[in-house]
Amino acid sequence: xxxxxxxxxxxxxxxDALLGRAGQWQHGxxxxxxxxxxxxxxxxxxxxxxxxxxxxxxWEEAKTRGRPPRHLYRLSGTAREWARExxxxxxxxxxxxxxxxxx
Amino acid sequence: xxxxxxxxxxxxxxxxxxxxxxxxxxPEETRPWGLALAAEIDETASAxxxxxxxxGGIMFFLRSVLWSGWRWMKLxxxxxxxxxxxxxxxxxxxxxxxxxxxxxxxASLLALPEGREAIRTVLASWQExxxxxxRQSDSDARTLERLATRAGxxxxxxxxxxxxxxxxxxxxxxxxxxxAVALDPGLIWLxxxxxxxxxxxPPREEWLARLQAADPDNAVPYxxxxxxLDPLRICPLYQHxxxxxxxxxxxxxxxxxxxxxxxxxxxxxYDSYVxxxxxxxxxxxxxxxNLSPKIxxxxxxxxxxxxxxNLRFFGRVKIHEAQKARAAGDLSRAESLLGEVDAFxxxxxxxxxxxxxKLIGMAISRxxxxxxxxxxxxxxxxxxxxxxxxxxxxxxxxxxxxxxGHDSATRSQAQAFQWEGILVQGFGILGVIxxxxxxxxxxxxxxxxxxxxxxxxxxxxALCWIADYAPATLLVASAAFLMSFLPFQHAFTEYRSSxxxxxxxxxxxxxxxxxxxxxxxxxGVNAHVLIWAxxxxxxxxxxxxxxxxxxxxxxxxxxKPA
Numbered sequence: 001x002x003x004x005x006x007x008x009x010x011x012x013x014x015x016d017a018l019l020g021r022a023g024q025w026q027h028g029x030x031x032x033x034x035x036x037x038x039x040x041x042x043x044x045x046x047x048x049x050x051x052x053x054x055x056x057x058x059w060e061e062a063k064t065r066g067r068p069p070r071h072l073y074r075l076s077g078t079a080r081e082w083a084r085e086x087x088x089x090x091x092x093x094x095x096x097x098x099x100x101x102x103x
Numbered sequence: 104x105x106x107x108x109x110x111x112x113x114x115x116x117x118x119x120x121x122x123x124x125x126x127x128x129x130p131e132e133t134r135p136w137g138l139a140l141a142a143e144i145d146e147t148a149s150a151x152x153x154x155x156x157x158x159g160g161i162m163f164f165l166r167s168v169l170w171s172g173w174r175w176m177k178l179x180x181x182x183x184x185x186x187x188x189x190x191x192x193x194x195x196x197x198x199x200x201x202x203x204x205x206x207x208x209x210a211s212l213l214a215l216p217e218g219r220e221a222i223r224t225v226l227a228s229w230q231e232x233x234x235x236x237x238r239q240s241d242s243d244a245r246t247l248e249r250l251a252t253r254a255g256x257x258x259x260x261x262x263x264x265x266x267x268x269x270x271x272x273x274x275x276x277x278x279x280x281x282x283a284v285a286l287d288p289g290l291i292w293l294x295x296x297x298x299x300x301x302x303x304x305p306p307r308e309e310w311l312a313r314l315q316a317a318d319p320d321n322a323v324p325y326x327x328x329x330x331x332l333d334p335l336r337i338c339p340l341y342q343h344x345x346x347x348x349x350x351x352x353x354x355x356x357x358x359x360x361x362x363x364x365x366x367x368x369x370x371x372x373y374d375s376y377v378x379x380x381x382x383x384x385x386x387x388x389x390x391x392x393n394l395s396p397k398i399x400x401x402x403x404x405x406x407x408x409x410x411x412x413n414l415r416f417f418g419r420v421k422i423h424e425a426q427k428a429r430a431a432g433d434l435s436r437a438e439s440l441l442g443e444v445d446a447f448x449x450x451x452x453x454x455x456x457x458x459x460x461k462l463i464g465m466a467i468s469r470x471x472x473x474x475x476x477x478x479x480x481x482x483x484x485x486x487x488x489x490x491x492x493x494x495x496x497x498x499x500x501x502x503x504x505x506x507x508g509h510d511s512a513t514r515s516q517a518q519a520f521q522w523e524g525i526l527v528q529g530f531g532i533l534g535v536i537x538x539x540x541x542x543x544x545x546x547x548x549x550x551x552x553x554x555x556x557x558x559x560x561x562x563x564x565a566l567c568w569i570a571d572y573a574p575a576t577l578l579v580a581s582a583a584f585l586m587s588f589l590p591f592q593h594a595f596t597e598y599r600s601s602x603x604x605x606x607x608x609x610x611x612x613x614x615x616x617x618x619x620x621x622x623x624x625x626x627g628v629n630a631h632v633l634i635w636a637x638x639x640x641x642x643x644x645x646x647x648x649x650x651x652x653x654x655x656x657x658x659x660x661x662x663k664p665a
Contacts, residue, residue: 028139029146029147032156038155038158038159039156039159039160039163040159040160040162043139043140043160044163044166067142068142
């Protein structure tokens with residue numbers, strides 16, 4: 001924690017989506033749907049956030065037989081504050097603004 | 104989320120299969136992320152979404168592979184060796200990326216046109232070449248055969264002629280000469296240029312008769328035909344140095360030989376077709392620059408010229424005849440005979456021959472002029488005697504200027520070639536050793552890390568040292584090899600581009616001689632001596648090391664408590 005990184009617009013969108021349901025576990029597909037970010041961009045972002053300890057992950061038990069377990073994500077407690085700060089700073093700089101339906 | 108009814112469409116199934124393949128080959132470090140991405144594919148709402156998700160996954164897979172590859176490259180060779188007793192300190196110091204960059208730099212240097220020519224030339228100099236048996240190496244023979252096959256298909260007469268003069272296969276040479284002359288009658292001079300070899304028996308008489316008909320004013324076909332009668336006839340006569348009257352008479356009694364030599368001496372032109380052969384060689388080499396200089400110049404080394412011994416001898420026969428006429432009082436015949444010899448020598452010296460032919464022509468002319476000077480002074484014709492003596496002086500001066508190393512510039516160039524030849528061969532050998540060492544070191548570290556981990560410290564350290572320094576040595580050796588080859592490359596380029604072939608030919612032969620001299624020396628009669636000397640020195644050094652080590656240990660061994 002505490003590592004400051006240069007956040008891209010896509011990363012800010014992911015952080016925003018995760019903050020939208022703070023504390024709740026979310027699936028990768030639903031994050032992709034809510035942010036409009038394709039899987040090839042989303043997963044490297046999630047991987048990076050996890051490496052920075054901003055993201056908590058866990059494997060969900062398979063609900064249907066024959067289906068693989070799904071991965072779940074949520075922002076860690078302290079990361080939520082950092083994320084809010086980053087989003088606010090980005091909005092002030094007019095670097096990024098949330099999508100209309102999210103706003 | 105419900106699954107789409109289209110989830111089983113061919114496109115969607117193909118996309119799932121592709122993502123499944125990617126997950127199976129996903130790099131270990133990021134595999135959980137690949138599995139996480141793949142697990143979501145069942146949630147996609149349409150075939151389009153499935154394909155989109157799968158494509159994104161494949162992009163992520165490619166990124167992961169690249170990232171993992173870069174991480175692997177940043178580690179030193181044998182990066183999985185960390186379990187050894189000395190830990191990571193026993194790994195090579197340089198990363199795989201650094202080593203790959205150094206090896207790539209060395210490869211690029213050697214892949215330059217100059218580098219490729221250097222490799223071809225030096226490799227050719229390392230191949231065993233049996234000059235005595237006129238036998239080429241198998242690879243040279245294959246190269247020439249490929250050229251001949253291609254030229255046959257393309258009806259390329261000049262390449263066929265080149266191969267005919269360069270191959271050491273006698274039967275093939277005859278076939279190719281006939282084929283080339285049939286395609287281009289202007290190449291009829293090939294009948295003369297194919298040299299005498301112990302295992303080579305072309306239909307010379309028939310060929311030379313055709314050439315005499317095609318080029319009747321040229322002395323060379325007659326002189327070669329005379330050589331064919333008995334090429335070794337003259338040698339025994341020269342063994343005791345001074346010729347006797349009986350020996351002159353013996354040769355003079357051979358009317359056929361005398362007749363042919365007479366026609367040769369009387370012909371208005373002397374052309375042994377060496378210049379045509381040079382031009383042919385240059386044309387083919389320019390067309391196919393990948394040929395090694397050894398192949399290219401082989402034919403020139405064996406270009407047939409009339410027997411110089413026979414020419415000298417016939418000159419002496421004529422002078423002897425003039426002396427006899429002079430003694431018999433037939434002065435005009437004596438003068439005419441000497442004039443004929445002088446004129447032939449001058450034609451030979453000024454004709455389209457090789458340097459040695461010019462020198463012999465000058466020597467023949469000089470003998471006649473010397474005799475003429477004596478002839479005129481005995482007759483009191485001081486003016487003609489002075490002219491003949493002046494011609495002798497001029498010939499001497501010209502001969503001096505043609506001798507190898509007659510001036511300091513030529514001498515220093517010859518010495519420079521010698522030194523550069525040693526450097527090229529030395530750096531070539533160093534490059535080969537460094538290349539093999541680098542390859543062996545890297546392969547051992549990468550392919551058998553477990554064995555290396557359990558190996559003795561000294562072996563492991565040696566391997567790491569080789570993996571660190573052999574690629575750098577290869578790069579330095581390649582650069583030095585290329586630099587030291589540049590003068591030779593310059594000589595080759597000059598030969599290929601210049602029309603002043605005679606001087607360049609000599610320079611090129613000298614250069615190649617110096618380049619080939621070292622392997623010929625090492626692999627020749629001295630090879631056994633060198634190998635045994637090396638083995639003896641190595642064993643002596645080992646013995647000394649063992650002795651000194653034993654003495655040192657005995658002196659420094661801790662004394663046992665009583």
